[in-house]
Amino acid sequence: MENERATAPVIATDPLELDGTLVFRLGYDGAAFSGFAEQPSQRTVAGEVRRALETFLRRPIDLTCAGRTDAGVHAISQYVSVPAYESELEITHRRWMRAMAALLPNDIALGEVYHAAPGFSARFDARARAYTYRIVTGDAPPLLTRNVTWWHRLPLDVEAMERAAACLIGEHDFKSFCKVSSAIGKPTCRNVMSVGFEQASALGEDHIAFTITGNAFLHSMVRTIVGSLVEVGCHRRDPQWLADALDACDRQAAGPTAPARGLCFMDVTYDEGVLTVCP
Structure with a gap:
């Protein structure tokens, strides 16, 4: 029952306005992936992460990553940003960690969760x-x-x-x-x-x-x-x-x-x- 509580969905209360940005630091073993970016009929990091987040948040999401990695390339600190509603920004760190541990495959791991201002981009704001x-x-x-x-x-x-x-x-x-x-x-x-x-x-x-x-x-x-x-x-x-x-x-x-x-x-x-x- 612990996993059921960890993955309980959070439904956005305001369908019109995004209030901030969720930023996830991910690691992954790239051996079994066709790279980060989603591709038709291919297993990709972005595809697995998107499915996990959409299952948890119960809505379509738009992922932006700091840098696309090729097939077979690994990551320790890949950053991904997702525009978020206020209710989603209230989800605790512990709940995120437990939910993603349950929803992500064992070759992807969530390392940290951050908040950023609306409009933040993991790609374009990277120095x-x-x-x-x-x-x-x-x-x-x-x-x-x-x-x-x-x-x-x-x-x-x-x-x-x-x-x-x-x-x-x-x-x-x-x-x-x-x-x-x-x-x-x-x-x-x-x-x-x-x-x-x-x-x-x-x-x-x-x-x-x-x-x-x-x-x-x-x-x-x-x-x-x-x-x-x-x-x-x-x-x-x-x-x-x-x-x-x-x-x-x-x-x-x-x-x-x-x-x-x-x-x-x-x-x-x-x-x-x-x-x-x-x-």
């Missing part, structure tokens, strides 16, 4: 987004982290990769590092604020973690950057080659696209005070 890509090298494949890392086998010269990645900082045209079809007729300039590598460990398994933060990212941009950096790390290319590829504004000038499973959407930055934690 920065951060992704981390994890690579395991060596003869032994990862076991416990195999679904969230790229096993590359060959050793990588991380210092050379760091020198190459320095050219990415700042505002550039990243057309060389995005899916060709997604760049047609669309702006491809983005501002990368920071890049960095670290040697890390998870569940006792070592990996190389590459983290990149920017105002926004193009389709497959991070994965293509990683694939290109690995070319440098293997000494198949020198560090200057990445800068030349960037300047070329041509997808054929860059390296291969790294597998989706190693990429995780890590965080989103908003202006201070814009989000308040749901009581």
Whole structure:
């Protein structure tokens, strides 16, 4: 009976006016999803989240996310905004957590619930987004982290990769590092604020973690950057080659696209005070 109480619907009392915005911080294992955005006949993160929220709120909803992730990409802190009525803003944090635990599939988890002003957009009000890509090298494949890392086998010269990645900082045209079809007729300039590598460990398994933060990212941009950096790390290319590829504004000038499973959407930055934690 606990789940029945947790998922008891809240019906909006005012059908005409939206009074604020609900913002949800979600995590998900992207392995079984065809990306975040809804697609016909495909299992998507947005589809599962929308169904859960509509079941709980008993009304159609409109989701906006901070950044669409591709098929197989994971997230720790994906933000989703939903315009809300006053009665929905009165739902307690505990009730939200219990309801979404019951209604969401086990590969999506609600991490936090926030309130924001009317008109807030998880996408357009975001100031920065951060992704981390994890690579395991060596003869032994990862076991416990195999679904969230790229096993590359060959050793990588991380210092050379760091020198190459320095050219990415700042505002550039990243057309060389995005899916060709997604760049047609669309702006491809983005501002990368920071890049960095670290040697890390998870569940006792070592990996190389590459983290990149920017105002926004193009389709497959991070994965293509990683694939290109690995070319440098293997000494198949020198560090200057990445800068030349960037300047070329041509997808054929860059390296291969790294597998989706190693990429995780890590965080989103908003202006201070814009989000308040749901009581």
